[in-house]
Amino acid sequence: MKNLIPQPGDALLIVDLQNDFLPGGKLAVPDGDRVIPMLNRYAEAFRQKSLPLYASRDWHPENHCSFEKQGGPWPPHCIQNTEGAHFAAELDLENAVIISKADTEEADAYSAFQGTDLDHQLKNSGIRRLFIGGLATDYCVLNTVRDAVQNTYEVILLEDAVRGVNVNPTDAAQALAEMRDLGCRTACVQDVCLGLPPPSPLLTDLYQLTMLKSYADQGMTRQAVFEFFVRDLPPQRNFLMFAGLDPVLCFLETLHFPETDLDGLKQGGRFPDEFIEGLRGFRFTGDVDAMPEGTVFFADEPVLRVTAPISEAQFVETRILNLLHYSILVASKAARCVLAANGERRLVDFGLRRAPGAEAGWLAARSAYLAGFDGTATVLAGVTDDIPLYGTMAHSYIQAHADEASAFRAFCRSWPDNNILLLDTYDVMRALDTVIKLSGKLKKEGIRIQGVRLDSGDLASQARGVRQKLDEAGLEHIRIFASGNLDEHRAAEFITQAVPIDGFGIGTRLTVSDDAPFLECVYKLQEYDGKPRRKRSEGKATLPGAKQVFRQRDADGLFSGDRLALAEETMEGEALLQPVMRGGRRLHRQPAMEAMRTHAARQLQALPGPLRSLTEFTDYPVAISEALQTLTHRLDTQQQAFGWGLNGSVFRTIIGFFRKAF
């Protein structure tokens, strides 16, 4: 079977995802909108590899020959420049080449190849294989596939991203059968997109669904503004680093309820069927503003703002918290390790095994790398995000062999250019003798021992002993790696003491952030239907309204203070929250991991000295703009007027906020 992962020579072709073919349109394909989240995922997979996207569209003049008035079979649809001819708003077509067809009165075309230069464009771009999805299976998709095969393209039909009209009930099935007969292979998202499959939308708190039902019962559909922020920094943190935005945007782009989940909810018996059926069309259509991943931030600062109809903005709360909390936790811990290593030592994430579950392992590799780690041992993260992979050998490998010498020799023969030998299974210095003896013999076979690893005991004194012996043996090129219970403090200590360790494998303490295992992060309603809102719970009061964070720098370019302001204010300094999604679609292509890493590195460089300390904890000044203070007072006074009153602790909270003001 052949490779289904997109690669050079492949293109994605999205057929006719236009409003008139969607529910509510002139020529609606039943459930046609359900292909959108799938197509967005495919499109992202292609964009990520800089592979081309094409999108065809019906682009009819008003009196097109296919319309009933002109004797054709269809009602008027997809008339040029009308709303019905527009692509689905939620479909992300960034960078796609648009192919318009049937754009004169007399020409009809089901196929995207008919009367267009699509074949020419594809051939010119060296495309040999087309991944095809869209609407409708039994008309434009079928005809496009026929022509694609005719024009000698290999075709992968995206079975979860097509839907049929089914004028006769088996039309779509027959079309699929014909396409298979033509030699098309079929594929689903999980065949094409590597990585962790998105979890069920039922991975949420029950109350999100009970509230959704109640919002629906009341017809509450106005825009809500929610912000994600961290209430207080953990005592062991001078700053936090933002991470997890891209996973959140992926979640929002592809959010929908698959049949299985609707079925599961029905079987649960808790919700009425009509409510569950209503979830079938549930999508995220809102806006997101956020700090770029890798940005340093502080308590009370919104790092992500969601503006959407309240049901959508509400429902996504649980998963947004779930993704951001852990991503930030690990990035912030990793950033401390990066400060400790100071560019002088290599840092590798070894934490998958004790990361909390599958997704945490993957998120941790990603967060650590963007914070400045050099790589990870987690293969999946290497494959999905091009993160450099590192690996050595386990004690079990050595134990399974009759002795260390045969284990080392066998491993080096399997991996002549890529081997790090583990020294501490039995006795470090004896193992080192074995390595030194072997290195000469293996050299004759053209094998070069790359490094050794220490994983237990007094790493500093072992490393010194090992380095000295290696150097004496003329093996200066052999690097020393260390692992086992390491964190930023151990790394800093080794560096201060000039311990000759070249790289650290940092595992458990990274992936559980042991010294600060959680953040007081929340996602709070700040505005509904244009009106700012304020929660006043004791010790958990919030600042109302949609906000922005402005950051100022000193003469040396170091961060000198932030100011929380209302989103509409303009102030000195850099506005940290930027638009990233509008109407459920990303505004920018997923940033390359390397760009995020560079941003994170620059952020760490701009940290004022006291915040760089791993052991001393200092407050960074975060002020509150006058307008925001005034709004907060006004809301409290209004609410008081409405008879709710303010209790003492709320006053204390407000005063607490204002004490921070410049």
Next chain:
Amino acid sequence: MKNLIPQPGDALLIVDLQNDFLPGGKLAVPDGDRVIPMLNRYAEAFRQKSLPLYASRDWHPENHCSFEKQGGPWPPHCIQNTEGAHFAAELDLENAVIISKADTEEADAYSAFQGTDLDHQLKNSGIRRLFIGGLATDYCVLNTVRDAVQNTYEVILLEDAVRGVNVNPTDAAQALAEMRDLGCRTACVQDVCLGLPPPSPLLTDLYQLTMLKSYADQGMTRQAVFEFFVRDLPPQRNFLMFAGLDPVLCFLETLHFPETDLDGLKQGGRFPDEFIEGLRGFRFTGDVDAMPEGTVFFADEPVLRVTAPISEAQFVETRILNLLHYSILVASKAARCVLAANGERRLVDFGLRRAPGAEAGWLAARSAYLAGFDGTATVLAGVTDDIPLYGTMAHSYIQAHADEASAFRAFCRSWPDNNILLLDTYDVMRALDTVIKLSGKLKKEGIRIQGVRLDSGDLASQARGVRQKLDEAGLEHIRIFASGNLDEHRAAEFITQAVPIDGFGIGTRLTVSDDAPFLECVYKLQEYDGKPRRKRSEGKATLPGAKQVFRQRDADGLFSGDRLALAEETMEGEALLQPVMRGGRRLHRQPAMEAMRTHAARQLQALPGPLRSLTEFTDYPVAISEALQTLTHRLDTQQQAFGWGLNGSVFRTIIGFFRKAF
């Protein structure tokens, strides 16, 4: 579209998964073995719901008419009682009804219905819908489906669990087209099985794959024994509770490398293609012995033992650690909460939002419930594991309304029998006044307010005030729930002080186990090719050989001491490790969650008094059998004789172990 989740009236029919149809068999279907992990998942989904499984088989006499010698088209195959006629060893057919066909010389039958009483059995059991998978698409599956449709069954064809012979290259595609034309619907695992999809097998450490290649290069294929254990308890734990076994067994049963992952590895360029191709047939075919989930255990005690060819036993290390570490961490924290609540208060997992990623949220709900929690807010866990769901409302819900009264009223109208109203958005006692006023009005609408929730401030004094006011208003039935920064210590304090809180929502501190955020758990090679192995790293030495844990009880039935012994020893007390998987197949049906919960509750009841303390930490006696001590000494002496020697710290470790001996 109709429900694809198995429900009463559904049955799974597995067609002819026999050795002769698998690679290496007499009539091998290409890639036929790749359907096994899928079928095991389907079968488990059916068994979990006590729905019936049927498995058909060719059961030919030696001179069957379909054989070439007798003028038929096929070589001899599936001859009764031969190895070739046996079902695939890795296929889990527990509880399946076997349907033998073509079992006389003159009768041939491609269809499982032909000449069998399958239709009769199905009709008698009330089956109306059949989920069908197996071998081969273009022969026995096709004919079975034809007859099923003929016999008026609705058919769901399991498209990822069939493979074709393809005598002509499009045979299987044509068969699929015909089955669709007959009205079959097709489904894949993710349509049928709710829950988190299994992550890619690439969610592993790089070194597992580099070692696999080296084992393969050397032809090392002998049996290895690995054990999972925790080296030391965290300082804040008197005991740990085992959890995560079922997720591990699911992982082992379904482990395989999908095409996408093989493709991803190839694109990575690190491994030679022939090695990657070799992974295509990679399965787990080994044995597992383990403690039942919910068992209390201590440091150094193996809770899970894997015996398998070394490549398999090695490769599964990372994911086994990843699943068990977190499951045990949360179950152990939850068990402490259960001890604190003492059956007097309800405990609900509220921790998904700050759980580390998707899988952690789901694992945490499961671990907490089996440890004795009353339920979870995580919808997915409720749907997949029948865990009772709890939910209230968010502050945002209240803030989005003009005032609290309208928010409470609207929610109660949406949920007349199931409402818990949140009091602390603005001011607890004023919100309570609103609730009390509303309760009378709503009563007239037939709506009964069930409960209130407190989420901030001084919960104890608030709860007392709220209880008193509610009681004074004659609303004794309204329960008080509390959440916000709770853990076992807060719960215990409230109970000691008789604070009138009826239930606790325990969130972050449960799902990150904040006071003990990780365990020193490891998965270590203890034996290879029948020879016990011992790692002697400083501070990390292991006890060699396959082991068993024997637990003794005192006269009151309380745990009085454990003994680590060699697996072949028999000793007084209960042997805690039990066989759960042999040859890659489970020995028992997945235990019901309720059974695990009962076991966990009994384990907690049998804890000796000092271990029940939440604040005082005591050692529990774990001794080492004489045979195990002798073996350990013998290995060290042998290794010394081989010239490896023992350093001081290793001696100290041994002595450390033996100090624990009775």
